[in-house]
Amino acid sequence: MQLAHRVSLGGVQLDSLDERIIIKGIEGGAGKDTVTAVATGAGDGTRITGVRRESVEIQVKFSMNIRRDSLEEREEVLEAINAWAAAIPAYLRVNYKPDRRLYVDEVVTPGEGDIWKRLSEYTIVFRAHAIPYWQENTENSAATRTGQTGSGTILQAGSAEAPANIELANKSGALINTASVTVNGHTMSFEQLALAANESLVIDHTVSKGKNVIRIRIRSAQDSYRSVMAKRTDGSADDLALDPGENAFSFSAQRACVLTVKSRGRFR
Numbered sequence: 576m577q578l579a580h581r582v583s584l585g586g587v588q589l590d591s592l593d594e595r596i597i598i599k600g601i602e603g604g605a606g607k608d609t610v611t612a613v614a615t616g617a618g619d620g621t622r623i624t625g626v627r628r629e630s631v632e633i634q635v636k637f638s639m640n641i642r643r644d645s646l647e648e649r650e651e652v653l654e655a656i657n658a659w660a661a662a663i664p665a666y667l668r669v670n671y672k673p674d675r676r677l678y679v680d681e682v683v684t685p686g687e688g689d690i691w692k693r694l695s696e697y698t699i700v701f702r703a704h705a706i707p708y709w710q711e712n713t714e715n716s717a718a719t720r721t722g723q724t725g726s727g728t729i730l731q732a733g734s735a736e737a738p739a740n741i742e743l744a745n746k747s748g749a750l751i752n753t754a755s756v757t758v759n760g761h762t763m764s765f766e767q768l769a770l771a772a773n774e775s776l777v778i779d780h781t782v783s784k785g786k787n788v789i790r791i792r793i794r795s796a797q798d799s800y801r802s803v804m805a806k807r808t809d810g811s812a813d814d815l816a817l818d819p820g821e822n823a824f825s826f827s828a829q830r831a832c833v834l835t836v837k838s839r840g841r842f843r
Contacts, residue, residue: 608629741835
């Protein structure tokens with residue numbers, strides 16, 4: 576049977592917990608934004624200076640097809656559902672967005688409610704704060720040719736800015752101490768890098784303590800990492816990001832490298 580609504584958390588489908596669970600609906604809000612503005616000076620009014628996405632909320636509504644006098648069964652299934660929902664932070668996926676995912680980090684689970692009613696409806700509320708956007712499931716990727724310099728473009732899907740994940744691979748067979756990477760006119764430069772043969776400079780992003788943070792590291796040939804955050808030169812960009820549409824990127828290095836740029840489109 577093809578169900579009208581499917582939802583999974585961390586790869587586990589809600590309706591797989593028990594065949595008596597009936598998903599009644601999935602409702603997604605438009606997201607909560609904070610707008611910053613300044614006074615225009617002469618005259619009335621303000622000028623918007625920025626919009627910051629704060630959170631996204633998803634509501635999952637369900638009922639249980641269990642006889643109203645089977646109180647213990649209803650409690651058991653509800654406990655299993657609440658345990659499933661509590662497995663956060665994790666990626667939430669819904670059937671009507673097959674190529675996207677939402678990193679949820681807060682949940683409000685239902686109480687017992689009127690468990691005597693056979694088809695009583697319950698609601699689970701998921702919220703995304705650290706990454707408050709639907710993301711593409713698969714990373715988009717583009718790379719340069721091997722050389723001391725290189726450039727390319729990458730087409731970014733979505734409707735919001737997204738962080739660029741960077742890998743600058745040393746292909747020279749010798750030590751590299753200076754390099755720079757530019758994305759959309761913003762440059763991150765390095766000195767005293769000590770990037771050895773078969774190593775890569777990796778700039779990527781992760782969630783730590785509820786925040787999306789940048790990591791700047793060197794990955795060795797043995798897949799161990801060491802931080803090179805302090806190797807950035809004065810005036811380097813704090814981060815590198817892609818806008819919806821076509822984005823230009825380039826690099827310059829002391830010796831031959833290959834630059835790979837990856838990102839997941841973000842959707843409001």
